[in-house]
Amino acid sequence: MRRGVWSAPALFAALLLAASGAQAQRAVETDSPVVQMLRRSPDARTRAQAALTLARIPSPDAPAALRAALGDRAAVVRAAAAVTLADLNDSDSIAALRAHSRDPDANVRDAIERALARLETPSSSARFDPVQPVDLARVRFLVRPGELADRERSDEARGELLRAAVRSALSNRGTVALHPGVLPPSAQRRLRSGSLRQFSLDGGLQAVRRVPAPGGDRLRAEVSLVIVAEPQHAIVGMVTGAASLPAPMGDAQAQRRVEASLIASAVQAALRDVESYLAQTP
Numbered sequence: 001m002r003r004g005v006w007s008a009p010a011l012f013a014a015l016l017l018a019a020s021g022a023q024a025q026r027a028v029e030t031d032s033p034v035v036q037m038l039r040r041s042p043d044a045r046t047r048a049q050a051a052l053t054l055a056r057i058p059s060p061d062a063p064a065a066l067r068a069a070l071g072d073r074a075a076v077v078r079a080a081a082a083v084t085l086a087d088l089n090d091s092d093s094i095a096a097l098r099a100h101s102r103d104p105d106a107n108v109r110d111a112i113e114r115a116l117a118r119l120e121t122p123s124s125s126a127r128f129d130p131v132q133p134v135d136l137a138r139v140r141f142l143v144r145p146g147e148l149a150d151r152e153r154s155d156e157a158r159g160e161l162l163r164a165a166v167r168s169a170l171s172n173r174g175t176v177a178l179h180p181g182v183l184p185p186s187a188q189r190r191l192r193s194g195s196l197r198q199f200s201l202d203g204g205l206q207a208v209r210r211v212p213a214p215g216g217d218r219l220r221a222e223v224s225l226v227i228v229a230e231p232q233h234a235i236v237g238m239v240t241g242a243a244s245l246p247a248p249m250g251d252a253q254a255q256r257r258v259e260a261s262l263i264a265s266a267v268q269a270a271l272r273d274v275e276s277y278l279a280q281t282p
Helices: 008-025 033-040 044-053 062-069 075-087 091-099 106-120 156-169 185-193 252-270 274-279
Strands: 141-150 176-178 197-211 218-230 234-246
Touching (some): 033 044, 044 062, 044 075, 075 091, 075 106, 075 156, 106 156, 141 218, 156 197, 197 234, 234 252
Antiparallel strands (some): 197 218
8 A cells, every 4th residue: 555645546536637627628529538548648557547447437439549559558558458348348349459469568468368258258258247337326335446466476467357356346236336536526525424435455366376176176366455444544454255266277378267267256255245344344
């Protein structure tokens, strides 16, 4: 958990607010503020955050902007665009993803491969439910993904799988929802009154390992997530989850597919009771 006046998420929020004001003054603009950030920000982290935000803020121009971002000069932006196209279940982007499948960056190639698997194969695309727009009127707890990464071997591809799984697990959860980034005045009033609360999630993928079992080895994934109350930056608890499947025999692609499924299942297990957990938080 980091403190700082201009962390990447804080910078993104400030730029997003500035873009919103500029858009109100220029009626000729058609892009949403988030799409403007993706297209125009000089900061790669801000562009990547914008690409990920488009998974939960509906915008008709998002798919085209994300397809264009597959050619961004920064690998982190290209990977984020591929992840979000899959989160949006945008099958019209399959051709664009295929066109970039030989990306020079290995992490981007992995992200594109997983996106194509989810969009082209029903069983794969069902791993993560498409993230739905947030209905803030029914929400009591907003959760923002924080520092989430692969703690075992710092694998960015596995870290992005974890982050995508967290975003999906927090969608359509009744009183819990992903933080949409910028809150309308009604939600800001609820924050001040205490009827709406904010949290962030830190932590990561602790291990993906083979474990012996009757009938053959199994592959097991373990995640640990720290719940932090915002804006106090106070740790209020930790949840863990694990999942296992028969260990794959064969190529690296089979291993990655099983890992993706296990990470998603482990996150779902960790966040299964997150609503009741947050409701008991002082």
